Amino acid sequence: MSDYNASRKKNKGNSTLDAYFQKKRRTQEDNTSSPIATQNQNENESSPSAPNTTAPTRERVTQFDINSLSYDPGLRKRISDYHPDDQDAVRRAYIQRTVVQPRDHDFQQRFVGGGMRRFNPDWYDAYKTWLECSIAKEAAFCFVCYLFRDDIGAMDGDGHDTFVSKGFKGWNRPHAFSKHVGAINSVHNRCMEKYNALIDPQTSIQNVLSPVTPQARKDYQTRLVASLDCLRYLLLQGMAIRGHDESENSFNQGNFRELLKWYAKRKKKVAKVVLKNAPEIIK
Structure with a gap:
């Protein structure tokens, strides 16, 4: 008698558990097939924010004729x-x-x-x-x-x-x-x-x-290359570029200006476009 009751109780528990999941599946199927769910699904599919939505683009001229x-x-x-x-x-x-x-x-x-x-x-x-x-x-x-x-x-x-x-x-x-x-x-x-x-x-x-002569373009290129060379050296050494007083009357115009003047005094081509007293230095 006790074995029968235990078996009945076990089968009852299984049937109750199966009924629960069957009821849950039916509820999900009903919600999916309901008009409201179908409408929400259609709205999501046609929504502009849907990931599959792509904006129209102008066609490229692949073979231009x-x-x-x-x-x-x-x-x-x-x-x-x-x-x-x-x-x-x-x-x-x-x-x-x-x-x-x-x-x-x-x-x-x-x-x-x-x-x-x-x-x-x-x-x-x-x-x-x-x-x-x-x-x-x-x-x-x-x-x-x-x-x-x-x-x-x-x-x-x-x-x-x-x-x-x-x-x-x-x-x-x-x-x-x-x-x-x-x-x-x-x-x-x-x-x-x-x-x-x-x-x-x-x-x-x-x-x-603003017309620019070929010579002016050449002078500009010379001045630019010399300036970049000096800046590159200062950056590699981790040195400051600006000085406390960069005016014309300053005895120390900062690392960049002083290095550029030092460089120009050793390059006549650079001195012509960088230094104001270039003719005196070139002589």
């Missing part, structure tokens, strides 16, 4: 639509093609300003570096603003998008071309500056305002 670019100014894709690593290559490709200025095209007449008017090819002569005309849209565009307007941060709606994306068709207002050029710091002139710097770095505004 100049012939793949649209020739007509009215059909071009904006420079900002290209991958950042390809934008300069696209600019150079368009510069290689030069400005689009068709002269033999029979430009369409439109009723503008009280009369029938059309684009005048003679306008190219006045604005030969940037004025373009689209045959597809029968509209005028600005070449340099197309290339660099997005690069300088100009926003749409500032008036310059007319010459970049929309196209200018006010043939009764040719003075709008001069207005588009604007003052010295206008969007157009800033784009022109970038255009000139890209095709010829020597024509950049920094070099125009």
